[in-house]
Amino acid sequence: MQSRMITLSQNEIPKKWYNALPDLPRPLDPPLHPGTREPIGPEALTPLFPMGLIEQEVSSQRWIDIPEEVMDILALWRPTPMFRAVGLEKALGTPAKIFYKYEGTSPAGSHKPNTAVAQAYYNKKENVKRIATETGAGQWGSALSFACSLFGIECMVYMVRISFDQKPYRKSLINTWGANVVPSPSNLTAAGRAALEKDPECSGSLGLAISEAVEDAAGREDTKYALGSVLNHVLLHQSIIGQECIKQMASVGEYPDVVVGCHGGGSNYAGLTLPFLPDKLGGKNIRFVAVEPKSCPSLTEGKYEYDVGDVAGMTPLMMMYTLGHDFMPAPIHAGGLRYHGGAPIVSNLIHDGIMEAISVEQKQIFESAVLFARTEGHIPAPESAHAIHGAVAEALKCKESGESKTILFGLSGHGHFDMGAYDAYFSGRM
């Protein structure tokens, strides 16, 4: 019988992060000052980030040691399991082999703690007392709250209002880890007040919440800012996912033909795929597919150009696929994918044809989510269900062609906080 779970021992957690920057065939375009549009150096970021993270943001080192204190806390849930999706394969009648990497066993239920712990550590090391951040669906805010709780750092979360209202239990989770959370737009910042003045009912966006958190951090001596996706150092920290995948697949004698991840800001997708990049650049036949919501199609319908990361235009300009920093995505349930741009590294690789992207309607996503839940058991987060859908689409192509490809996808989180979205799907309100 085919074993479903593919485990690693606690000694096999990767001890280094993989940094894709030195491997990119075309270097990243430099970030620009949002006012002058002149290239900025790392020092421009010091009001927002500790030096340890800024160094990683621009590092040309391919492998970066994971500090022992970070390893120690990652070991609260890592290594995470990989599974062969035998139930899903059978239901689809596909000759393809489907594997998935499951990040839902972390304390916050998603992949976000991988970078939250690293970021909290580097802030702690430089004596930062307080961190401000934003959160969309709540995964990042709760992950950072968890990490700050373990390192004894105060944490302030600006949560996109629509999710704050739709997902009250994410807020409770943040509180349980001892952090503060307010709905964004809030009246605590100029950016928030401006948005509320324009529209008192504003349901918020990730870009707006970023403006609020950045403003908070920039205005207080004791506070730094933390971002849960997009930036190079965040993708770096998530590389632990793909590295574990490589070991796990090798342990059963497999290697993927295609790797599929959901894409919002890019951290989960990149963490899963980038560790395979050197193989691809070395000539290996492997495809990387990013799956995004039809209602927020930055990679598939956005422009590849310089844009800021937030609504108020306080962050540096970065070269990326963007729908425009004032784009207000529809209130889909995959709140973690409602971001106007893609990570610069992912955008670079998509633009150069090294990675691919597709976009999918919400209803189709939930069809795949329910099929998965009923054949594999695990309840996916709506975000993660985008990856399932992408994998199902690849498996059905194999069914048509008769090819027995090996598909790997990332199940970035569980859906136990998202059951209201499933209710909406079952009741036809979608």
Add this chain to the structure above:
Amino acid sequence: MQSRMITLSQNEIPKKWYNALPDLPRPLDPPLHPGTREPIGPEALTPLFPMGLIEQEVSSQRWIDIPEEVMDILALWRPTPMFRAVGLEKALGTPAKIFYKYEGTSPAGSHKPNTAVAQAYYNKKENVKRIATETGAGQWGSALSFACSLFGIECMVYMVRISFDQKPYRKSLINTWGANVVPSPSNLTAAGRAALEKDPECSGSLGLAISEAVEDAAGREDTKYALGSVLNHVLLHQSIIGQECIKQMASVGEYPDVVVGCHGGGSNYAGLTLPFLPDKLGGKNIRFVAVEPKSCPSLTEGKYEYDVGDVAGMTPLMMMYTLGHDFMPAPIHAGGLRYHGGAPIVSNLIHDGIMEAISVEQKQIFESAVLFARTEGHIPAPESAHAIHGAVAEALKCKESGESKTILFGLSGHGHFDMGAYDAYFSGRM
């Protein structure tokens, strides 16, 4: 540095269940017919259970093979991780070593799927088309829904009304796995209608919901009944927990001085502790502590006598610690511990002084839950937090005495569906 996670490989999942029945120093008193009070034989259970489970209920075999089809599905989340609670130890300043076994990584987020999968399998094997069950907080109902979904069996869940209202997302989870769920008391059964007639606002109890599910199953040819705790075969299936613990502790050269579990019907507690029983009976110095809610203190304040398992008195009489089958516990948040009796095997061992029990107030439980969340990261279910509290109490005793004991407790599930309870705690509504 002390490694936190203690993993097992997928090949180390136990391949047999441990049956404590032949090892009990004093055999169980026989179950009696609720009308005649005469001992009943296994055949009396055939309207409710498939023969495969009835045989296990009375088996005198110490080790029972786990069927390959069950092993295959257990591998969706097993082996589960064990952790050294270094953060908690540090916060308590105790010389004790604390370990915990975490069952929250299962698809339903608790230990319940361990027996749900086995029960669904034996029903499927005997061509049962539909299973009726009850659920308190929703853990069991969702676990059985999950298992039935994978085996293609229809599932009907009677859910205690207070939890049905307090935890709507458990209901959504049950629906996502394709099962039906109604609040209990319902008007679908005579037992439910009688309760509603007496009190239209009746918030229900596990004992009442059992009556409804038993009545449903007894009245339909195509339907059997399933119970998530109490019975010998349920405890048998959970023995996989303690067996994994023994291997995990041995892998780091440890053995517990005390094992602590929360106790509702007894399945989690027994699954954790019983595999250590042969060592204790062989002279090993090891203690077993059951922790129950002060508001439902069956083991600590109940009587050791024959009682039925349900409100309507339809189940056999079993010798156990009981608060009386019509006891209506206060609506505490640990809904899974609101049961009037203890498992016969656990009751037998408590009565004979081989196991111990304590009861704790809800507020103290949440104090320990929050301390744990902020030091260990994982958010405990309110039920599981009883075990944390018991372990903390043992660790504090060590602090006083200076003893460096080894404490193992069972973290039977995550609290991601219970955040409303944390809200109540933080807002002082507890």
